Amino acid sequence: MSATTPARRPMADIQSALYQRLTAEDADLGAAVYDYVPEPTAASWPYVTIGEAIETPANAHTFIGRDTTVNLHVWSKYRGFAEANAVANRVTALLDHRPADLDVGDGQYVTSLRFEFGQTLRDENPDIRHVVTRFRIRTAQT
Numbered sequence: 001m002s003a004t005t006p007a008r009r010p011m012a013d014i015q016s017a018l019y020q021r022l023t024a025e026d027a028d029l030g031a032a033v034y035d036y037v038p039e040p041t042a043a044s045w046p047y048v049t050i051g052e053a054i055e056t057p058a059n060a061h062t063f064i065g066r067d068t069t070v071n072l073h074v075w076s077k078y079r080g081f082a083e084a085n086a087v088a089n090r091v092t093a094l095l096d097h098r099p100a101d102l103d104v105g106d107g108q109y110v111t112s113l114r115f116e117f118g119q120t121l122r123d124e125n126p127d128i129r130h131v132v133t134r135f136r137i138r139t140a141q142t
Contacts (some may be wrong), residue, residue: 005064014017018072023070032046033036034047069116073130074089075129076131077128084131098113111139111140112136113135115135
């Protein structure tokens with residue numbers, strides 16, 4: 001990479017790669033995956049949403065890099081957290097420590113992919129359970 005190579009923001013590529021990985025034929029997620037959730041009555045339950053992300057520089061002398069943290073939200077109408085936690089566990093199994101399984105496209109690659117935290121939450125609607133998981137994805141430009 002030369003000094004004139006423009007820096008890229010991989011956030012959109014990461015979002016697309018997460019969607020592709022979670023909806024792949026071998027993912028066996030047991031939940032729909034949405035970027036934009038249709039009306040709740042039309043949504044397939046349980047489901048995962050690709051949520052908020054934060055991107056920060058992770059540069060070195062020889063490459064341009066980014067750290068991107070992404071929240072993935074699991075939503076369930078199952079009584080209790082068992083179903084939402086099962087889906088969150090499968091998401092973690094598909095992503096954690098598996099950078100080679102996330103294809104962010106030409107000109108960049110994933111150097112690490114790590115689970116950061118998970119949290120169960122009760123929604124305002126008492127029939128809905130919510131689990132948040134966050135992953136840190138480090139990329140480097142080629």
